[in-house]
Amino acid sequence: MTDRAQPLTAVVVLNWNGRAHLETCLSSILGQSHPRTAAYLVDNGSTDGSVGFVRERFSRVRVIAFPENTGFCAGNNAGMRAALREGADYILLLNNDTEIDPGCVAALVREAETDPLIGACGCRMLFFHERTLINSTGVEASIYGQCWDRGKGRFSGGRWLEACDILAACGGALFLRASALRETGLLCERFFTYFEDVDLCIRLRGKGFGVRYVPEAVVFHKLGATAELPVYTPRKMFFVQRNRFLLVLRNCPARLLPSVIIANAAFELRRARAHLRLRDADALLVQARAVISILFLLPAIALHRLRTRRDARGRAWSMLHTHPDACPDLLPDPPSPPGEELSNRVVMGAREGGRGKGWYGPMEADGTRFRWMGARATVTLLLPPGEARLALVIADPYPDAPRKECLVYGAGALLGRLTPDRSFRRHELAFHGRPGAVEIVLEASGLIDGFALGEPADFSFRVSEIGFL
Numbered sequence: 001m002t003d004r005a006q007p008l009t010a011v012v013v014l015n016w017n018g019r020a021h022l023e024t025c026l027s028s029i030l031g032q033s034h035p036r037t038a039a040y041l042v043d044n045g046s047t048d049g050s051v052g053f054v055r056e057r058f059s060r061v062r063v064i065a066f067p068e069n070t071g072f073c074a075g076n077n078a079g080m081r082a083a084l085r086e087g088a089d090y091i092l093l094l095n096n097d098t099e100i101d102p103g104c105v106a107a108l109v110r111e112a113e114t115d116p117l118i119g120a121c122g123c124r125m126l127f128f129h130e131r132t133l134i135n136s137t138g139v140e141a142s143i144y145g146q147c148w149d150r151g152k153g154r155f156s157g158g159r160w161l162e163a164c165d166i167l168a169a170c171g172g173a174l175f176l177r178a179s180a181l182r183e184t185g186l187l188c189e190r191f192f193t194y195f196e197d198v199d200l201c202i203r204l205r206g207k208g209f210g211v212r213y214v215p216e217a218v219v220f221h222k223l224g225a226t227a228e229l230p231v232y233t234p235r236k237m238f239f240v241q242r243n244r245f246l247l248v249l250r251n252c253p254a255r256l257l258p259s260v261i262i263a264n265a266a267f268e269l270r271r272a273r274a275h276l277r278l279r280d281a282d283a284l285l286v287q288a289r290a291v292i293s294i295l296f297l298l299p300a301i302a303l304h305r306l307r308t309r310r311d312a313r314g315r316a317w318s319m320l321h322t323h324p325d326a327c328p329d330l331l332p333d334p335p336s337p338p339g340e341e342l343s344n345r346v347v348m349g350a351r352e353g354g355r356g357k358g359w360y361g362p363m364e365a366d367g368t369r370f371r372w373m374g375a376r377a378t379v380t381l382l383l384p385p386g387e388a389r390l391a392l393v394i395a396d397p398y399p400d401a402p403r404k405e406c407l408v409y410g411a412g413a414l415l416g417r418l419t420p421d422r423s424f425r426r427h428e429l430a431f432h433g434r435p436g437a438v439e440i441v442l443e444a445s446g447l448i449d450g451f452a453l454g455e456p457a458d459f460s461f462r463v464s465e466i467g468f469l
Contacts, residue, residue, distance in 0.1 A: 006036045007089035007113070009105050012079030016044040016069055018096040019053050021222070025096050026058050034105040038062070038088070042079040044069040072171070072193040077186045080176075088178050095172040097222035099128065107216035108175040111163070119180035119209025120201055122169025123217040124160065125149075130357065132156055132376065135221045136173075138166030138213050139198050142321040143252070143260055144267050145244025147198050150213075155358070155374035166213045167319045171197030173219040180209050188250070190300065194236075195243040202251045206311030234286055241290035249294070249301045253313040267324050342437060345467030346379045354380040356439070360459070368424055370395070370462040377442050379466050385435045389428045392442075393464040396420035406461055409441040420461055431468065440466060 011029045015022065022041075029039045039061045043051050045068040054061055064078055076093050083091050090109060094100065104123065112118045125135040134156050136149035149170060151160050169175070174197055184203050187196045201211050245264070252260045268287065275283040341353045348355075349362030349369035358377030363370060390410060396419075406418040408429060416429045444460030 004036075006034065007109055008036045008038065008087060009034060009090040009092060009109060010038045010040055010079075010083030010086070010088035011092045011094055011105070012040045012042060012076060012083060013094050013096050014042050014044065014072060014075045014079065015046060015050050015096045016075075017046045017048045017050065019046070019048045019050040021097045022050060022054060023057070024099050025094070026054065026061055028099045028102075029094070030058070030060060031102055032100070032105045033103050034109055037105050038083070038086070040064065040079045040082060042066070042075045044071075044075045071189070073187040073189040073191055073196050076171075077189065080181065080186055084178055084181070090178060091176045091181070093171060093174040093176070094219075095221060097128070098125075098173065099220045100173070101218035101220075104217045104219060107214055111212055111214045111217075112175070112177060115210070116177075116179075117209055118212050119177050119184070119204035119207070120169050120211045121175040121217070122166055122211065122213045123173040123175070123219045124156065124213075124215045125170060125173055125219045125221050126156055128220040128222040131220060132358070132374075134160060135223055136170040137215070138211075139168040139170055139201075140321065141167060141198055141247070142324065143248065143317075144264055144324050145195070145246075145248045146324075147195055147244075147247070155376070157375055161215045163215060164213050166211050167316060168198040168201035169211060169213070172221055173217075174200075175214075175217070176200075177209070180204055180207070183207055184209070188304075190297065191243050191246060192239060194239050195247050199247055199250060202247075202313075202316040203308070203311070205316035206251075206308065206313050208312065208315075234282060237283075237286045238289055238293075241286060242293045245290065245294040246297065246301070249298075250304055251313055251317065253317050254305075254309075256317065342380060342382050343467075344382045344384055345465065346381065347465050347467075348463060354382075356380060358442075359463075365397075365462075368464050370424070370464040372459045373442055373444070373461055373463055375444055375460060377463070379440050380437055381440060381466070381468055383431070383433055383435050383438045383468055388431050389469045390415060390431045390440065390466070391469050392418065392427045392429075392466050393424050394418065394420045394427060395422065395424040395462045395464075397422055397462060405445045407443040407445070409443070411438050424462070424464055428469070 013025060026039060041054050041061050041063050043065045045066050051063060051065050054063055064082060080091050090112060092105060108121050111121055122138045124137055127133045127135050132155055134151040134154045136152060137160055138150040139147055140150050141147045154160065184207050188199055191199065204211065248260060248264060272287060343353055346352055346354055348371040356378030358374045360372040394406060404419060406420060408415045408418060410431055411433050415431060418427050
């Protein structure tokens with residue numbers, strides 16, 4: 001296929017005072033292997049010189065500048081309208097604090113071209129500074145309007161490398177078929193920000209389109225670096241809570257709407273009682289504002305439901321979780337602070353100076369504190385002068401899982417291969433090196449996939465202690 005015969009893909013980047021991120025983001029877009037990739041920057045009233053920088057540095061990028069912040073939905077919609085007018089076959093909505101792999105757009109186009117009923121695709125989004133950890137492989141949701149990133153915090157590998165159908169794709173890297181958008185409409189601007197991506201994907205499903213996860217399309221995301229609203233401000237929490245209600249009321253099938261409203265009312269009453277017990281007046285006020293706001297939106301919601309009454313709402317609704325606690329919360333911990341004192345020994349959950357990446361939160365079993373490790377985990381230890389041995393207290397409570405060994409590296413060299421027992425046992429390995437700080441790396445030859453924690457998790461071994469003797 002010649003370059004001119006390739007589908008035209010427009011990448012729309014929404015920006016608000018994100019000049020510091022634009023060099024990396026736009027360079028990665030212009031470096032795509034897909035030959036017909038156009039870049040659009042929609043600026044939401046930035047005051048940091050973003051527009052001038054892009055016009056001077058990236059002449060190939062089309063710039064749409066607003067005098068004020070119009071919000072995530074309106075800004076992206078402006079970019080999509082421009083792309084549709086110029087004949088785009090596909091549109092990729094992309095956060096400005098991202099870097100995309102050179103083959104990202106090509107992988108998305110390749111998947112979408114396999115079936116004209118694929119309306120949207122999601123990318124394998126990894127953390128920008130933790131590139132072995134997943135930011136999102138799609139979005140899951142519950143009938144209570146809770147939404148969360150599929151696989152967030154898990155280690156990239158295993159089932160996360162398999163393409164599959166998903167409920168929705170994350171709006172930070174959302175690939176859309178232009179013809180599907182013309183049929184379904186763009187982002188609903190009543191959301192302003194948060195959950196509008198899920199709403200759009202549900203509407204696409206209602207029109208008969210599918211949503212696919214494409215693991216070959218890799219995006220690195222700084223996560224929140226240029227968020228519309230800071231974390232946990234009352235305004236942000238208002239939009240999150242109000243939009244939960246909006247998402248449910250716009251998209252619930254009519255036959256289920258009464259029971260879902262009752263379930264949501266009971267859920268909100270439980271939350272209100274919890275806020276009262278904690279004397280959290282701010283949370284109560286946010287909750288009340290969200291309820292009042294949604295009451296004013298009921299006429300618009302009713303009109304939307306009337307216009308889309310022929311849509312197959314049940315296609316997407318059947319994919320939603322029904323339990324209010326379905327959202328998983330077990331994620332790997334960040335490394336110990338850089339200033340924390342190093343020593344010759346790390347005791348999980350107690351003495352953790354030098355604990356690096358790849359560890360889940362501290363736990364305890366049979367009186368022993370430990371941390372699960374993922375596919376790869378690190379610690380930094382102080383090697384004392386003279387001969388030393390590296391000791392690890394490690395266990396494999398699931399020996400039937402498809403993995404056998406823990407590979408141990410020190411200062412870049414393989415020290416040995418361990419086969420942990422079901423119970424904690426000390427293993428010792430000879431170590432020779434210069435005294436001082438030494439990075440120890442543990443790698444598992446396989447992972448547990450299917451651990452019963454609300455969704456499959458990625459674990460390998462339990463580690464209690466690592467240190468030099």
